[in-house]
Amino acid sequence: MTPTGRAASSATPHARLSLNQATIKYASLPRALDAAVQAGYQSIGLWREPIAEVGLATAARLVHESGLRVSSLCRGGFFTATDPAARRLSIDDNRRALDEAEAIGAPALVLVVGGLPEGSRDxxxxxxAVAEALAELAxxxxxxxxxxxxxxxxxxxxSDRAVVSTLGQALDLAEPFDPAIVGVVVDTFHVWWDPSLEADVARAGAAGxxxxxxxxxxxxxxxxxxxxxxxxxGDGVIDFGRITEAVLSTGYDGDIEVEIFNQAIWDDDVDTVAARVADAFASAVVPHLGSAVAGGR
Amino acid sequence: MTPTGRAASSATPHARLSLNQATIKYASLPRALDAAVQAGYQSIGLWREPIAEVGLATAARLVHESGLRVSSLCRGGFFTATDPAARRLSIDDNRRALDEAEAIGAPALVLVVGGLPEGSRDxxxxxxAVAEALAELAxxxxxxxxxxxxxxxxxxxxSDRAVVSTLGQALDLAEPFDPAIVGVVVDTFHVWWDPSLEADVARAGAAGxxxxxxxxxxxxxxxxxxxxxxxxxGDGVIDFGRITEAVLSTGYDGDIEVEIFNQAIWDDDVDTVAARVADAFASAVVPHLGSAVAGGR
Structure with a gap:
């Protein structure tokens, strides 16, 4: 048991593990930061909505006071509207999201690019439209x-969330830009099935x-x-060894986020979830990190 | 209204349209053949279970008497068992399925290759295992x-049906074999999202x-x-023009099956469904067939 008597965790969170706030969706920003710190995390992935609830200046101060790294800000994107006004709103909103990421010290803004526009098959x-939006925002x-x-x-x-469906396609979209400006996310849930995964992870890593x-x-x-x-x-069928070793062998030295959308997990106690994430990561992922240095580039 | 007073169809089924029996899942083989003939189809895609119900010899006779082409037999596959006995049963069963396809005059046996074995992440x-099974069956x-x-x-x-997830991957598996022996299925539902689709359809067509x-x-x-x-x-978001033109431009001259697994459609009247399939095909697909010659290679 932890000193506070809260949910027991046998694992101190790995230095590179980041708790993505979506995993504890119902926690406010202060509550999420507190849960991460109390559980021993060094890093957290934040979302825009809880930041907006407290205001950006307050959020930046709370994050700074927490001592946590911010591994990413979720999320921008939704670039596929065909109506010019809606499209303009989307680009403006993404500019604000970039400003917010800078303010809270997040190195990356995660982009869910958007699905087919309503009624469209195009x-x-x-x-x-996604390629054009990246060029506008770069x-x-x-x-x-x-x-x-x-x-x-x-x-x-x-059809309804993201017309970018493979890592290879994301890399093609990123190709025209400097890697510091346009990169890609490798999320095991989304790409585990892809027969080109190893090749595309290697390509992504080689390009930084x-x-x-x-x-x-x-x-x-x-x-x-x-x-x-x-x-x-660890609760499903993904081979985290194979994918993690592929990612790390490219020299990736950033944090590794656990981001889970799951109603039962959302309904669970926040501290329990923070502890379970660390435990699951310790057994399913850490054995494949080798002697890799700690995150926090 | 048709002369029989059954469900109205404004469209005579296109000469290349094949009614896959899975679309009228609850129809026996005789009922399915009758529905296809009555609705004016020239081709049908059959499944093994309704054939087994009447016996292969009877099935072959009924198909012959119907005058319909058989566009394919569904289905073989399920190659991923790791237990040697289960694996042997699967290969033997696929040999029998090939015999059945020959007996009913189906040019192809459709393979759903199987998912991850129970408890496996490999x-x-x-x-x-899929590649090995193809070599054994070739x-x-x-x-x-x-x-x-x-x-x-x-x-x-x-994870639970088919570890072959893209057309490109299927083509890689087929590559070692003569195209008359190992081919691929292009099913819009499964591949519509694939950013490599046009390139892979062209590759598939070029290789026959x-x-x-x-x-x-x-x-x-x-x-x-x-x-x-x-x-x-036509009821969803797939651009049948783009995909159909890509397939036909490779010289594909076979039948085109409509295969729908949908509880509401299964619960509908068989003749109504046969007519609706022809109508949907007439409006969503036929305009993209150009002057392509009729099927039935």
Missing amino acids: LVGARA PHAASVGVTLAVEPLHPMYA RIASYQVCDWKTPLPLDVLLARHYP | LVGARA PHAASVGVTLAVEPLHPMYA RIASYQVCDWKTPLPLDVLLARHYP
């Missing part, structure tokens, strides 16, 4: 020193484009809301 | 003149490996049982 057009990303991190989402989300590595597990049957299908590492 | 090993496929048609399934089925082209639509939200997420062409 996948090619939607993908072109100068601002460069000026604030935050990487636009394109996240390929599992193909089951291609892995802006974030996120781990959680895949298990079937899927729940009715497939957005909530994610599990603690 | 995706690489499961994929290797001589028998050659001897009966039936193509082993590897079907890449949507990545959301990678498209053994079957199947169409149905994708729509979200997905039902709780994601196996039943398929819809009539």
